[in-house]
Amino acid sequence: MEDDSLAARWNNLFQSVENQELVKLGFDNLVSKYSEKQRFYHTLFHVENCLKQMDLLSNLICDKFSIAVAIWFHDVIYDPKKSDNEELSAVYAQKFLESIQLGKSQIQKIVSLILLTQRPSNPQSPDDKYLIDIDLSILGSDEDTYEIYESWIRKEYAHVPLGKYKTGRKEVLSSFIKTDYLYCSEFFRTKYETQAKQNIVRAIQAM
Numbered sequence: 001m002e003d004d005s006l007a008a009r010w011n012n013l014f015q016s017v018e019n020q021e022l023v024k025l026g027f028d029n030l031v032s033k034y035s036e037k038q039r040f041y042h043t044l045f046h047v048e049n050c051l052k053q054m055d056l057l058s059n060l061i062c063d064k065f066s067i068a069v070a071i072w073f074h075d076v077i078y079d080p081k082k083s084d085n086e087e088l089s090a091v092y093a094q095k096f097l098e099s100i101q102l103g104k105s106q107i108q109k110i111v112s113l114i115l116l117t118q119r120p121s122n123p124q125s126p127d128d129k130y131l132i133d134i135d136l137s138i139l140g141s142d143e144d145t146y147e148i149y150e151s152w153i154r155k156e157y158a159h160v161p162l163g164k165y166k167t168g169r170k171e172v173l174s175s176f177i178k179t180d181y182l183y184c185s186e187f188f189r190t191k192y193e194t195q196a197k198q199n200i201v202r203a204i205q206a207m
Contacts, residue, residue, distance in 0.1 A: 006031075006044060009051065013068055017100045026096050033076045041152035042078045046138075047071060053134045057187060062127050066106065069093070070113035070131055080156045086118035120175075129184035136183065139176065139199060140192025146199040166207045173200045 007027055014023045034044045050071045054061065061067050073093035077085050090111045097107045113131055116123060123129045138149050157165055176182050182196050183189045 006048065010072070013065070013072075014100065019100060022100050026100070029096075030072060030076060033078075036078070038080060038156065039078060040155040041138075041149060042075045042156065046075065049138065050134050053137045054130075057130055057134075060126070060187065061130055062125075063109070066110050066113060067127055067131055067134075069097070069110050070117075071134065073110070074114045074117045074135065081159065086115055090114040123184055126185070130187070133183045133185050133188035136176075136196075137188065137192060139182065140188070140196035141199070142195070143199065143202070146203070150203055170204055170207055173204050176200055 010027045010030075011020075011023065014020075014026075017023050031044065034042070034047065051068070054064070054067060054071060058064070070093075073089055073096075074086065075089060076092050077088035079085060082088075093114055094107055094111050097110065113128070116128055116131060117135050121132055123132050139146070141149065153169070154165065160168070177197050177200050181189055181193065182200075183193055
């Protein structure tokens with residue numbers, strides 16, 4: 001998905017907003033944020049993939065607008081050296097959504113969804129679960145894509161010494177397969193669960 005099709009998707013999402021200049025500025029700012037030099041996985045590629053996964057659920061998601069907006073903003077602030085990225089992303093989203101005069105209740109829902117992507121999370125509604133699963137869908141990709149994903153994550157944490165990184169990464173990956181199910185929803189369990197666990201076990205063994 002090229003930037004122009006992403007832009008079309010963004011514009012369609014906010015087509016009812018009166019001030020379209022703010023909509024365009026919002027998109028341009030997002031592109032700038034997701035293009036920062038410290039990013040390798042948490043880029044527009046990740047946004048694109050999440051949007052594609054959301055499309056697969058078009059008949060299942062109740063509030064497609066809120067989920068879509070949460071996808072766009074959930075990693076807009078990303079510093080691998082920090083632990084408050086989701087909180088700052090939620091604040092960033094709130095400021096933009098207030099600027100285009102979105103309703104307060106809708107803004108609060110989107111903010112809550114963004115905060116939910118901070119793990120460990122506790123999704124309650126079906127939409128909550130779909131968003132979490134969408135964010136983790138890369139774990140169930142084919143073996144080659146998963147290996148590239150792992151290499152991107154390592155690049156984002158290049159500031160961490162290799163030994164320390166491997167220990168921390170093993171802990172993160174192990175947490176995904178501690179429970180009976182990695183994915184929250186039946187849809188993603190059926191589609192990606194087996195492959196995701198195979199990928200994670202393989203990655204842990206390779207470290």
